[in-house]
Amino acid sequence: EAQVTQNPRYLITVTGKKLTVTCSQNMNHEYMSWYRQDPGLGLRQIYYSMNVEVTDKGDVPEGYKVSRKEKRNFPLILESPSPNQTSLYFCASSLQTSGRSTDTQYFGPGTRLTVL
Amino acid sequence: QKEVEQDPGPLSVPEGAIVSLNCTYSNSAFQYFMWYRQYSRKGPELLMYTYSSGNKEDGRFTAQVDKSSKYISLFIRDSQPSDSATYLCAMSASGGAQKLVFGQGTRLTINP
Numbered sequence: 001e002a003q004v005t006q007n008p009r010y011l012i013t014v015t016g017k018k019l020t021v022t023c024s025q026n027m028n029h030e031y032m033s034w035y036r037q038d039p040g041l042g043l044r045q046i047y048y049s050m051n052v053e054v055t056d057k058g059d060v061p062e063g064y065k066v067s068r069k070e071k072r073n074f075p076l077i078l079e080s081p082s083p084n085q086t087s088l089y090f091c092a093s094s095l096q097t098s099g100r101s102t103d104t105q106y107f108g109p110g111t112r113l114t115v116l
Numbered sequence: 117q118k119e120v121e122q123d124p125g126p127l128s129v130p131e132g133a134i135v136s137l138n139c140t141y142s143n144s145a146f147q148y149f150m151w152y153r154q155y156s157r158k159g160p161e162l163l164m165y166t167y168s169s170g171n172k173e174d175g176r177f178t179a180q181v182d183k184s185s186k187y188i189s190l191f192i193r194d195s196q197p198s199d200s201a202t203y204l205c206a207m208s209a210s211g212g213a214q215k216l217v218f219g220q221g222t223r224l225t226i227n228p
Binding site: 004035040041042043044045048090092104105107108109110 | 120122124157158159160161162204206215216218219220221
């Protein structure tokens with residue numbers, strides 16, 4: 001089954017304690033992305049990756065890091081989490097397209113993070 | 117001003133009603149327009165996409181884009197309780213999935 005998986009699904013942590021949220025896709029997609037979803041703000045892109053070893057900032061990258069060492073995995077790292085990073089996080093992947101075409105973007109089930 | 121504006125609702129209608137969901141945007145470079153549906157505790161799933169202006173129909177769903185007014189709509193005919201979800205509009209200037217800009221989402225409830 002084609003899917004994007006994220007772990008953990010729920011996480012409660014304390015300020016300053018480093019954490020990693022994993023994301024993996026089994027569709028051989030080049031493009032992967034992380035979003036956060038907050039009430040009243042919708043989905044905002046944190047980082048994206050066009051392919052292995054190619055990453056770039058989205059709209060809200062501060063306080064986050066990513067890496068893309070393998071095509072299937074795109075972990076999100078919070079080196080020193082703060083309460084304003086409490087949010088619902090989604091990983092997504094798609095085939096990279098160009099020109100007059102678009103492609104379905106598959107989303108993971110989400111990770112609800114609470115930073116105390 | 118947000119690049120994409122969407123009424124967050126909530127919107128509650130009786131089963132069988134026609135539902136109209138809308139988004140406005142300010143960036144005239146947007147060419148690709150999408151609607152995602154998000155059920156509670158799930159990730160968004162692509163429902164409809166259109167390129168440039170015009171209409172697109174898929175079953176009970178119709179997406180409309182009016183680039184001159186910077187306005188997009190999603191119509192749901194014969195609404196069903198299973199359509200109850202949050203609907204997010206999204207758009208981008210370039211092809212493909214990168215640099216999508218989302219609206220806030222509209223929470224819709226269809227009452228049996």
